[in-house]
Amino acid sequence: MTLYSELQSNPEFAALRAESARLGSDPLQVQGPGGNTSIKSGDLMWVKASGTWLSDALTTDLFVPVYHEALAEALVADDGRADDVGPFTCREENPSGLRASIEATVHASMSARVVLHTHCVATIAAAVRTDAPAFVKSKLAGLPYAFIPYAKPGIDLARAIREHASAGTQILILGNHGLVTCGATVGEANGLLQDVSARLAPSSLAGSAGIDDAFQRRLSGSGWKPVPHGPTQQIAHDARLLTIADGRTLYPDHLVFLGPGVTMVREGEQLTDVLARAGQQQFPSKLVIVPDHGVAMPDTATASDIALARAFGDVLVRIAPQARVSRLSEDQEAELLDWDAEVYRQSLNKAGR
Ligand SMILES: [Zn+2]
Missing domain, CATH: 3.40.225.10 (Class II aldolase/adducin N-terminal domain)
Structure with missing residues (x-):
């Protein structure tokens, strides 16, 4: 035995x-x-x-x-x-x-x-x-x-x-x-x-948003799709959550599955350009946020990637309004990816992050 x-x-x-x-x-x-x-x-x-x-x-x-x-x-x-x-x-x-x-x-x-x-x-x-x-x-x-x-x-x-x-x-x-x-x-x-x-658990959550039809149409044929989760879509429609999302990684599995932080589409940028850049950089970014419109991820996302994209919304809608957040440093991100910190920093700079 x-x-x-x-x-x-x-x-x-x-x-x-x-x-x-x-x-x-x-x-x-x-x-x-x-x-x-x-x-x-x-x-x-x-x-x-x-x-x-x-x-x-x-x-x-x-x-x-x-x-x-x-x-x-x-x-x-x-x-x-x-x-x-x-x-x-x-x-x-x-x-x-x-x-x-x-x-x-x-x-x-x-x-x-x-x-x-x-x-x-x-x-x-x-x-x-x-x-x-x-x-x-x-x-x-x-x-x-x-x-x-x-x-x-x-x-x-x-x-x-x-x-x-x-x-x-x-x-x-x-x-x-x-x-x-x-x-x-x-x-x-x-x-x-x-x-x-x-x-x-907080007594109230920041909310949940449906998938914007126009956003879905804009993504059609791009190789990207809206994240199928209301709390994650809510991030695009909530100024406070956008501020929390717009920065370096908050916790390890986000980095491991979705890449460093998120990619935000800025004023004046073309969505197709940003999607292409997010997917091709050395550390691909699998979460792209278009403020006021929605949150997208690649069509090729695995079940694990989708689980982590959903979790990002579930975490953010639970962060209390008055709270400030601390993020992983570039050194901490690099060590999680088993990268030399200096090489990692250079590749982030090259990607314009
Ligand atoms: Zn753990």
């Missing part, structure tokens, strides 16, 4: 798969292959594989076994090998050869048995605020949480967690990133996740 078949008879693992599928099917928690869940059993931590979708957790084997204690020790020692979870994977128990996500380092940093990590849009809307630590404090009073300033997932984020969390911490609000909760059981971790999501 393999350890995996043993795990499959564990009711807590069955509960984790069911909850993972539920979270993965909720676009307000998880978009595309984002988010991950894990359970520790003996020496091994079973964590969602990179690139797989949590929504498939009931129908697919998507958990990868990782030696979590060895990984946690390497993180504490600032051992560079921990920036690639690969060396800590238990190959004998991983016949599918799937790779653990770099975010497995977050899971290994928490000693609790069950860890859930989502890109909850209400949490991101709070975690991108310049006053995020004070705002979160006002909403999560009494809960065992820690606010973790933005750090690149891997050794850097693990170090930030060590600096800001304590032994009893069960909730992490990751600055410009998302939510982590943990517990002895799936029920406990999920109870905290639902509680935090509800507390951080």
